Amino acid sequence: MPDDLVAAVLGTGTMGAAMAANIAKAGLGLRVWNREPGLAAPLGELGAVIGATPAQACHGADVILTLTILAAASHAQARDRVQPVLDAVGSRTVWLDDVGQPSSLKLAYNAWVLTTVKGLAESLTLAEALGVDPKLVADVIRGSALDSGYIQNKAPKMISDHLDAPSFPLVAAAKDAVLITDAARAASLRLGIAETVRERLQLAVESGFGRADVAATYRVSRRDATT
8 A cells, every 4th residue: 555645535524524534544644625624623633634725635635535436547557546545435446437427427326316215205105195004115125126225224214204313415415416407408318207306305405304314305295295
């Protein structure tokens, strides 16, 4: 492992802070920046240099991370150089050849995530409206080819309404939905489900649920079912 490798992490929220801490624990040089400086301050205790601006945080850094482990480099030598940083923050790295492709892949992945969480919210809402215990929806899915840890994690939290300690804030999900649909439109596509998800997430934000978990879109579905 190159002992002079320095990584910059831009954004030290829930995901970024964890990534930065792992980089520091791996013995790599670390520089960080966050829009709210207080969220970056604890990383100083781990030896991170805290920049007042993104440019300051990036100064002298060999690798810059902006809240994803999807990476792009056309040369094997470049990939080998940054791999120690990526190994510190994740168990797997997906490499692409061209700069810009990781962002596009992240949008496609997030489209699946947001569609899944919204679809789950509506399935639970439908079950309840038809007089069926919504817990049975997750039970039926469990162990099937359509099952996932994400569904089994989110369904109980939706049903119990334990959604105010977000793993991913709804307001951030709504922002991603805009990025997804805008990118699709720019590519001359109109993604019907993604467009609907965008509208529903925005409605949830406008309803005051922006700081809750993305799964709080269930609150809007449930409310609408009873009005």
